[in-house]
Amino acid sequence: MTQSITTVDLTGDPRRRRKERRVRAIFLAAGLASIAISALIIVALSGEAWRFISQVDPAALFTVGWFPRRGLYDIPTLIIATVLIAGIGMLVAVPLGLGAAAYLSEYASPRARRRLKPTLEILAGIPSVVLGFWALTFISPEIVQRVFTSAKPFTMMAAGLGVGVLITPLIATVSEDAMRAVPTSLREASYGLGASRSTTVRSVVFPASLSGVVASLILALSRAMGETMIVFMAAGAVGGALRTFNPLEPGQTMTAAVASLATGSDQVAGEGLAFQSLFFVGLLLFLITLSLNSISNRLVRRYRNRY
Amino acid sequence: MSDRSPNDAVSGESALFDGAARAPEVDAARVTGGSPDNTHDVIISLEDVDVYYGDFHAVDSVSVPIREKEITAFIGPSGCGKSTVLRTINRMNDLIPTARVEGSVTYHGVDLYGGNVDPVQVRRHIGMVFQKPNPFPKSIYDNISFGPKIAKYDGNMDDLVEESLNRAALWDEVKDKLDDSAYALSGGQQQRLCIARAIATSPDVLLMDEPASALDPIATLRIEELMYELKQDYTIIIVTHNMQQAARVSDRTAFFNIDIQNGQRAGRLVEFSETATLFTTPSEKTTEDYITGRFG
Ligand SMILES: Nc1ncnc2c1ncn2[C@@H]1O[C@H](COP(=O)(O)OP(=O)(O)OP(=O)(O)O)[C@@H](O)[C@H]1O
Ligand SMILES: [Mg+2]
Numbered sequence: 001m002t003q004s005i006t007t008v009d010l011t012g013d014p015r016r017r018r019k020e021r022r023v024r025a026i027f028l029a030a031g032l033a034s035i036a037i038s039a040l041i042i043v044a045l046s047g048e049a050w051r052f053i054s055q056v057d058p059a060a061l062f063t064v065g066w067f068p069r070r071g072l073y074d075i076p077t078l079i080i081a082t083v084l085i086a087g088i089g090m091l092v093a094v095p096l097g098l099g100a101a102a103y104l105s106e107y108a109s110p111r112a113r114r115r116l117k118p119t120l121e122i123l124a125g126i127p128s129v130v131l132g133f134w135a136l137t138f139i140s141p142e143i144v145q146r147v148f149t150s151a152k153p154f155t156m157m158a159a160g161l162g163v164g165v166l167i168t169p170l171i172a173t174v175s176e177d178a179m180r181a182v183p184t185s186l187r188e189a190s191y192g193l194g195a196s197r198s199t200t201v202r203s204v205v206f207p208a209s210l211s212g213v214v215a216s217l218i219l220a221l222s223r224a225m226g227e228t229m230i231v232f233m234a235a236g237a238v239g240g241a242l243r244t245f246n247p248l249e250p251g252q253t254m255t256a257a258v259a260s261l262a263t264g265s266d267q268v269a270g271e272g273l274a275f276q277s278l279f280f281v282g283l284l285l286f287l288i289t290l291s292l293n294s295i296s297n298r299l300v301r302r303y304r305n306r307y
Numbered sequence: 308m309s310d311r312s313p314n315d316a317v318s319g320e321s322a323l324f325d326g327a328a329r330a331p332e333v334d335a336a337r338v339t340g341g342s343p344d345n346t347h348d349v350i351i352s353l354e355d356v357d358v359y360y361g362d363f364h365a366v367d368s369v370s371v372p373i374r375e376k377e378i379t380a381f382i383g384p385s386g387c388g389k390s391t392v393l394r395t396i397n398r399m400n401d402l403i404p405t406a407r408v409e410g411s412v413t414y415h416g417v418d419l420y421g422g423n424v425d426p427v428q429v430r431r432h433i434g435m436v437f438q439k440p441n442p443f444p445k446s447i448y449d450n451i452s453f454g455p456k457i458a459k460y461d462g463n464m465d466d467l468v469e470e471s472l473n474r475a476a477l478w479d480e481v482k483d484k485l486d487d488s489a490y491a492l493s494g495g496q497q498q499r500l501c502i503a504r505a506i507a508t509s510p511d512v513l514l515m516d517e518p519a520s521a522l523d524p525i526a527t528l529r530i531e532e533l534m535y536e537l538k539q540d541y542t543i544i545i546v547t548h549n550m551q552q553a554a555r556v557s558d559r560t561a562f563f564n565i566d567i568q569n570g571q572r573a574g575r576l577v578e579f580s581e582t583a584t585l586f587t588t589p590s591e592k593t594t595e596d597y598i599t600g601r602f603g
Pocket of ligand 2: 389390391438516
């Protein structure tokens, strides 16, 4: 038997090996291209951001509000609004999204799931400009202003609720996938020990899918912080905003600030400090999102190492 | 009968390693289980049980009485429905959307499929060890304490964990790493962990689906010893492909087979009797063929 195996037998088909190498090269190129693009963006952002920070009067970074055309660049205004709106969004989306995920994965009959899953995916596909419009014309007057009679038409609350609707399907679908990936044998082990459905979900399915669930939450948070259209339309304060912690006031997020600077009617494009502030804010947002992602990676890794 | 150690049965190695296929007949002297004294009451009764998966008729009209504090073995070729029948007893088939159970399964006279029976409660009385080891992705300790915790066990958890692991012949191997992940254990160790986890909840009845298929002969013996011990208090049903094991440990044996009638394949109960009788003087030809390895 062994004698009949020659070196040639083990070499394999050279054409297949060449093809293997070609495929490898293509994937390598794709990988390198995405790294190169990211690097280019960072370099461009950093350069302009540096020009801004080296020219601006440091006192102008901490004032009463964000009014770039008047030389007031209060960064906390933007950060507070961003965190407030993303926070309101998460407050809505986390329970709704996780609840929907747990329902679809653990409770729904196959028939119910067949109907609900596509509905959720449609919701996930709604363009954010539509949601922004809806936040402005429905959430604001019908919900926010009804509950809080003093609220203005443009509020961070309405924008936050709109963002919540936007990210709910994201959390639901990604978490549901993570929960469904938990092997049936683990559920059987739990039920076999006399656990109820809710105990099984809480003590077995949820912890076993934690890495995926956490990933979905961080993904949703960074989507919420990066969302532009809804906050641009529903939170008002396109020209600028005063620093406030009150969600019933208008507010301007980092994204909305960049968008309004880049699209404003009295264009600041070209040069000038106001325009460069756009890059600074963009870089800041980028760094926040980046650290969110690395936190999520670390969480996921720690969980994996443990088990 | 119940106080006899299984070691009597395996005084020689041959008893462990002789495959059924090599022995033309299972030696009557080696059948050590199987002469129950008939003093035990029927605790579980399956009557005319049919199980369907969608349109597929997996199990056809099975009737088996299970007696308290005995070990009942289910044997038969792969796919004949042993696991399916076993899972009707703790309502595990409820978890499979397509599965449908007909007929009656009673436990202490109560219809397990009756309207106000809660499957969660059923499974606290009737525990299960699965065919494939399925530890939770948690620590060894947390695996064992899972069941007692949800049953609101109020004794000393550390002692219970140690005792359960000891009974499943795993304590010595894991006592220094109770906080390690159960996934770091070998397949056989994982299966013993699952056995320890099942007995930690002290169920009334223990369903064991090929609990020893991943174990080496020594660990298998420990498990068989454990079953002997548990038999004092518990009722055990074991599915096994190991003829010697069935002969050694069980009091009664049910032989299932795949039956083809009108072009339909379905699992049927061929013969059910005291283990000694079934292995020495089976009344059906197919039973004899199967246990002597002349099957197929
Ligand atoms: N979830 C399921 N859905 C559909 N069919 C199933 C399912 N589980 C089992 N079956 C079918 O039911 C029949 C009996 O299966 P079962 O698992 O009870 O056999 P078994 O006797 O335990 O076999 P083995 O010795 O291989 O474990 C088989 O034909 C199997 O394909
Ligand atoms: Mg089976």
